[in-house]
Amino acid sequence: MDIRKVLPHELQEAADLSDYVFRQPDQQTMGKIFPCLFSPGISHSYAAFTAEGKMVSFMGMVPEIIRIGEARLYTFSLGSVCTHPDYRGRNLASRLLEECKQHAKRSGASLVFISGSRSLYTRSECRHFGRVESAAINQAAAAAIRSQAGGGWTVRNMVPEDTFAVSSLLSAAHVGYEQGPSQLLALLGAGAIPDIYRLDLQALVGIKDGKIQAFAVGAVHGEDRSTAASSEPSRAVEWAGDVQGCALLLAEMLGRFPAEQLIIPVPWQETELLGILKVSGADLTAGTNSGTVWLASVPALLSQCAPLLPGQTFRSNEESDHACYMTTTEGQEIKLDDAGLLSLLFDPESPDKPLLPEKFATIPLPYLSNLHFV
Structure with a gap:
């Protein structure tokens, strides 16, 4: 051989x-x-x-x-x-x-x-x-997160014209992968994690004060699959930018594409996001990466x-x-x-x-x- x-x-x-x-x-x-x-x-x-x-x-x-x-x-x-x-x-x-x-x-x-x-x-x-905390939010927790976020946010689907703004949010993060806009678009188009779980990829942006300040990708129960192929909960895949805005986008994933739960795997260092999720009533489970x-x-x-x-x-x-x-x-x-x-x-x-x-x-x-x- x-x-x-x-x-x-x-x-x-x-x-x-x-x-x-x-x-x-x-x-x-x-x-x-x-x-x-x-x-x-x-x-x-x-x-x-x-x-x-x-x-x-x-x-x-x-x-x-x-x-x-x-x-x-x-x-x-x-x-x-x-x-x-x-x-x-x-x-x-x-x-x-x-x-x-x-x-x-x-x-x-x-x-x-x-x-x-x-x-x-x-x-x-x-x-x-x-060390990673897996946070499971339900509809009640999602509503609590939306309430915490306050006003001033506009949430919509990511469009191609958002590429540079989203890429900048990812590049500004203290921890992340080195990547350019082209690789970002290729990975969004591929949707590996959603496909593995037989879910659909959705990318949302949060706009405040006239500019994109938050970005999130989720694997959700959407309309693209011809059958209800997956019994898996929805899952957060990636996020970047304003922490409160990211939490809002993840909550919106559950509101716009209903499922019993959304699983958010949060690395230990993201203490602000973990705090928001705890206050919302999310169930947290500690584990490794x-x-x-x-x-x-x-x-x-x-x-x-x-x-x-x-x-x-x-x-x-x-x-x-x-x-x-x-x-x-x-x-x-x-x-x-x-x-x-x-x-x-x-x-x-x-x-x-x-x-x-x-x-x-x-x-x-x-x-x-x-x-x-x-």
Whole structure:
């Protein structure tokens, strides 16, 4: 079996294999909902091929830069992992995962975010990470949010002429993906999360004082589906801009496209939005971020996070790419493995956080099942 990088002309075959494994009759082709994986161009993905050249297993990789204040994390998103049923049980996915890991390291990436959490990943040092509160709002909570927002807001569907204004809101966020208007439009057109849940994508903007100040995308029970294919609750996918305005737009999603609930996965750092949702009566459930993460390189991660790290709290182990040292509040230096470093950097409830100096601030990450999900 030949394990290698997918060539541009083989991307359609990869999309066809993904469709064969995953796609249901009422869903769009994977080639459409994941344009960053399957559209023509240079590929970072890997596949297994038979001696005759037939693709029988695939693992998709998309390079992304995550912006956190002044820091830029070079990452990969990994998804659409599939093997033809006739070729399962041959360890192909594990071999592909190892190739993808090595590709990430050669590329200078610090982290690989994986869309799954099954044993294929967890036994290969991929770990749960971060902290997210999933808020479930019903119609009563949505009404309370609308009441809190007060007057002065106009809510309408996003139109093409809003592209630059919406892109500016996303770019101004402290935490988010580096992207331009063209990528934003491509991801909105693809609607991966809505299609996965058999829901429809809706994008709303909130206008106040004559300009767009809030933006939100939801996966909702709309009119585009010919049948009630999904019993899933509606879901918030992405938002940016004025926090009160974003909360209003999410409440409007539930009002305009009725469902019993709207699920809003809120990263821990968005305290103002969490406060609004709590006051509204939303039910909150604590959990980790979406999927799992693999730490590709400790030195790369510490270097890319340097603007967010105080002094010499962490330093790389020159003898290992997967270990580092941390200086505690008492000036002692202790050795950390990957799990310990990921916990201390990204989990505000890390059990070892008391060991860190008071000036250290947990590093926020976006929720990963958003417009960029693969």
